[in-house]
Amino acid sequence: MKTVLSGIQPSGNLTLGNYIGAIKNFVKLQDEHNCYFMVVDLHAITVPQEPKALRERSEMVAALYVAAGIDPARANIFMQSHVPQHAELSWLMTTLVHMGELERMTQFKDKSEGKESVGAGLFVYPALMAADILLYNADLVPVGDDQKQHLELTRDLAGRFNHRFGEFFTVPEPYIPQVGARIMSLDDASKKMSKSSPVEGSYIAMLDTPDQIRKKISRATTDSGTEVVYDPSTKPEVSNLMSIYSECAGISLQDVQHRFEGKMYGAFKKELGEVVVAALEPLQKRYYEIRESGEIHDILARGAEQARSKAAQILDGVKDKMGFLPAK
Numbered sequence: 385m386k387t388v389l390s391g392i393q394p395s396g397n398l399t400l401g402n403y404i405g406a407i408k409n410f411v412k413l414q415d416e417h418n419c420y421f422m423v424v425d426l427h428a429i430t431v432p433q434e435p436k437a438l439r440e441r442s443e444m445v446a447a448l449y450v451a452a453g454i455d456p457a458r459a460n461i462f463m464q465s466h467v468p469q470h471a472e473l474s475w476l477m478t479t480l481v482h483m484g485e486l487e488r489m490t491q492f493k494d495k496s497e498g499k500e501s502v503g504a505g506l507f508v509y510p511a512l513m514a515a516d517i518l519l520y521n522a523d524l525v526p527v528g529d530d531q532k533q534h535l536e537l538t539r540d541l542a543g544r545f546n547h548r549f550g551e552f553f554t555v556p557e558p559y560i561p562q563v564g565a566r567i568m569s570l571d572d573a574s575k576k577m578s579k580s581s582p583v584e585g586s587y588i589a590m591l592d593t594p595d596q597i598r599k600k601i602s603r604a605t606t607d608s609g610t611e612v613v614y615d616p617s618t619k620p621e622v623s624n625l626m627s628i629y630s631e632c633a634g635i636s637l638q639d640v641q642h643r644f645e646g647k648m649y650g651a652f653k654k655e656l657g658e659v660v661v662a663a664l665e666p667l668q669k670r671y672y673e674i675r676e677s678g679e680i681h682d683i684l685a686r687g688a689e690q691a692r693s694k695a696a697q698i699l700d701g702v703k704d705k706m707g708f709l710p711a712k
């Protein structure tokens with residue numbers, strides 16, 4: 385049994401990209417492993433958040449985890465800010481990471497581009513992410529493709545710590561799906577589908593209504609050809625839609641291609657709309673039941689308690705290795 389850890393920021397409406405690239409794999413991994421799934425609110429505040437919206441979205445992400453099938457009896461679901469050790473280890477990691485490494489992070493470059501002033505938190509964000517992972521000695525980190533670089537840095541930091549202070553941290557492995565690790569925008573297949581996009585038609589939110597889903601898919605940009613063929617380099621738009629089909633229907637890309645042989649984009653998009661609705665509708669029903677019941681608060685309290693006990697133990701070990709005088 386391995387230790388698995390991952391997190392999602394409560395910084396917007398969760399999208400089909402978050403579902404396919406991350407949450408679906410969380411659900412899969414909980415059967416065989418010891419799992420920690422967080423709502424990373426401390427990460428979300430690296431860009432300005434309106435307090436009321438942050439609170440609402442934090443609860444939304446936690447409830448979506450459960451609605452998607454993460455079982456709180458098997459996996460620890462918790463808020464990052466409920467486990468103070470994340471912030472503490474993050475500071476220790478900040479002293480290990482180099483400025484040059486942080487400057488190379490593409491997410492930092494993207495998010496800070498064109499901004500007059502950028503919070504220092506956005507710059508040191510990867511140190512907090514490394515702390516998240518190392519605080520539980522995670523073996524496996526299920527993420528989408530865009531988190532690869534952060535994970536690589538976490539691995540470097542684990543190695544650096546072990547080299548400087550003696551073997552301690554597990555060097556974590558990324559768990560990135562073959563299909564669906566990078567779901568692209570519906571209006572522009574050169575950009576990833578993002579929950580922080582201001583263009584609503586560019587993403588499908590996990591809580592979009594069936595009509596919104598159908599409409600967004602029917603309006604999705606497609607290339608000028610007609611054939612439903614998977615080839616991301618020449619047909620990025622249709623290939624992206626095929627990945628979504630494959631993941632939501634649970635069939636291979638080859639089978640998707642086969643199914644639509646000789647059919648036009650219109651027929652494909654119509655059926656894709658239904659496939660996405662069928663994948664999300666039961667989840668949405670559970671989501672509203674969970675919100676209604678208020679049970680998420682107890683789930684988060686239990687998750688945080690268990691997480692804190694593991695995190696405290698690891699942090700004590702880290703501080704001992706680094707030479708801090710123990711508090712008596």
Ligand code: TYM
Nearest residue numbers: 390391392393401402405406516527528565566567576577
């Ligand atoms: P975040 O909140 O941006 O995204 C959450 C997860 O969803 C994946 N994802 C996608 N996958 C496929 N296609 C897309 N279009 C798409 N958009 C997002 C992301 O890769 C991610 O797995 N830094 C992280 C959160 C984090 C974390 C951690 C993750 C903080 N601490 C520790 C793992 C372990 C982030 O911003 O994810």
